[in-house]
Amino acid sequence: MVIIKLAVVLFVIVVGAFYVNRRTGTPSRPTATPASPFLARRSSPDGGGRGAARHALGAAIIFFAYIGFDSVSTHAEEAKQPNRDVPIGIVTSLVLCTVLYIVVSAILTGMVRYDQIDINAPVSAAFAKVGLPWAQFIISLGALTGITSVLLVMMLSQPRVMLAMARDGLVSPSFFGAIHEKFRTPYKSTILTGICVAIMGGLLPLRILADLVNIGTLLAFVIVCAAVLIMRRTHPDAVRPFRVWGAPATPILGILICLMLMFSLPAENWVRLVVWLAIGFVIYFGYGKQHSVMSRYTESEIARHGVSGAGSLAAPPDVRNPPKGK
Numbered sequence: 001m002v003i004i005k006l007a008v009v010l011f012v013i014v015v016g017a018f019y020v021n022r023r024t025g026t027p028s029r030p031t032a033t034p035a036s037p038f039l040a041r042r043s044s045p046d047g048g049g050r051g052a053a054r055h056a057l058g059a060a061i062i063f064f065a066y067i068g069f070d071s072v073s074t075h076a077e078e079a080k081q082p083n084r085d086v087p088i089g090i091v092t093s094l095v096l097c098t099v100l101y102i103v104v105s106a107i108l109t110g111m112v113r114y115d116q117i118d119i120n121a122p123v124s125a126a127f128a129k130v131g132l133p134w135a136q137f138i139i140s141l142g143a144l145t146g147i148t149s150v151l152l153v154m155m156l157s158q159p160r161v162m163l164a165m166a167r168d169g170l171v172s173p174s175f176f177g178a179i180h181e182k183f184r185t186p187y188k189s190t191i192l193t194g195i196c197v198a199i200m201g202g203l204l205p206l207r208i209l210a211d212l213v214n215i216g217t218l219l220a221f222v223i224v225c226a227a228v229l230i231m232r233r234t235h236p237d238a239v240r241p242f243r244v245w246g247a248p249a250t251p252i253l254g255i256l257i258c259l260m261l262m263f264s265l266p267a268e269n270w271v272r273l274v275v276w277l278a279i280g281f282v283i284y285f286g287y288g289k290q291h292s293v294m295s296r297y298t299e300s301e302i303a304r305h306g307v308s309g310a311g312s313l314a315a316p317p318d319v320r321n322p323p324k325g326k
Contacts, residue, residue, distance in 0.1 A: 001146075001148065001149040001152075002149060004141070004142060004145045005142045005145045005149065006148040008138060008139060008140070008141065008142025008143075008146075009100055009104060009142065011135075011138060011139075011142075012104055012107060012123055012127075012139065012142075013100075013103055013107055014102060015127075015128070015135065016107040016110075016111055017107060019109060019110075019111050019130040020062045020110030020130075020153040021108060021110060021111070032116055036048075050304045053264065054114045056260060056264035057263065057264045057265065058266045059261055059264070060150075060209075060214060060215075060261040060262070060265050061210070062217075063214050063217070063261060064213060064214050066094075066097075067154075067213060067214075067217050068150055068154060069090050069093055069094050069097075070090070070217075070221075071085055071153055071156075071157035071237055072088055072089045072090045072093070073090065074157040074159060074160040074161055074164075075156075075157070075160060075245075077160075077198060082241065083241040083242060085244065086242065089183065099216075102115070104123070107193065108122060108123060110128055111127075111129070111130055112125075112126045112128045112129055112130075113246070115138050121136075122191070123139050123143075124136040124140055124143075126137040127139060132249055147269045148180065150257075151197075154188070155193055155194060155197060156190075158193045159176075159185075159186040159187070159189040159190040159193055160177040160186070161194075162186065162189040163176060163177060163186045163189065166189075167289075168290045168292060168293050168294065169288070169293040169295075170287075170288035170291070171283070171287070171288065171294070172287075175188050175189070176188065176189045194248065206270075211266070211269045211272075212267060212269065212272050212276070214261075214265065215265055215269045215270070215272070215273050216268075216276060218258045218259075219258075219262065219273065222254075222255050222258045222262075224254075225251040225252070225254035225255045225258070226255060227251075228244050228250070228251070229246060229248055229251050232247060232248065243319065254261060272302060
């Protein structure tokens with residue numbers, strides 16, 4: 001699947017480059033539309049501010065295209081050398097895909113004026129418009145393959161996240177931690193994930209799903225960046241197989257940029273986020289907090305020694321089988 005979709009992307013770049021018209025980015029005068037999709041409107045005094053808001057909103061929407069690189073981290077247990085391979089996999093794929101995104105966008109806006117792009121099928125429609133209708137099949141094949149591969153990766157990652165949470169006691173280990181005897185995969189949570197994705201994909205509009213995924217993932221990134229800063233202060237000498245480059249600047253910038261993108265999304269997305277968080281809090285305070293492995297270990301330490309082991313640099317003796325009772 002990856003070979004097919006990369007081949008189609010290269011096809012779009014190479015073939016489309018021969019049909020790039022340098023004048024497509026500049027509209028004929030007079031007009032109220034901007035001369036470039038990357039410039040704000042100047043037809044009104046507040047055009048610059050509204051243009052910047054549009055760009056922030058656009059960045060928050062296309063953030064959906066970058067979701068999936070973090071899924072590499074959920075498969076760290078399945079890597080032979082995770083401390084080396086996982087960072088290489090994330091950074092390399094992120095850089096390559098960003099370059100390809102930029103080049104394809106440049107080719108597309110060079111073939112067709114940006115305000116005339118068919119948002120339902122932008123690339124294939126652009127090739128049809130320049131007289132290459134036969135290319136639509138190739139592009140559609142690549143798009144279908146790309147969407148399928150991304151969905152498979154995301155659905156593969158979610159059960160691994162639930163498996164890790166089950167090991168920590170935050171969700172039911174008997175269900176989410178169940179491993180298939182033959183295939184050695186978290187099959188119960190995989191089936192549940194498939195059912196949930198099928199129901200939501202069949203009943204909810206794509207734009208709502210994309211916005212919900214975007215703001216939820218942005219919030220998760222904010223929490224992760226904040227956790228890096230907190231852990232650096234509370235456990236400075238802890239063993240770190242993965243280290244954040246440029247800390248504390250990198251986590252701080254990550255928090256600010258993600259918050260900026262979150263606040264650029266429409267208000268209804270915040271309502272959905274609050275509802276989603278409320279459901280998560282109910283699960284955590286109703287089940288996870290009482291069954292948390294680390295919580296039970298901390299309570300045991302307090303009962304034995306009068307203090308917790310939170311400041312200790314060492315992990316509990318057996319974090320998966322903590323002392324029973326309080």
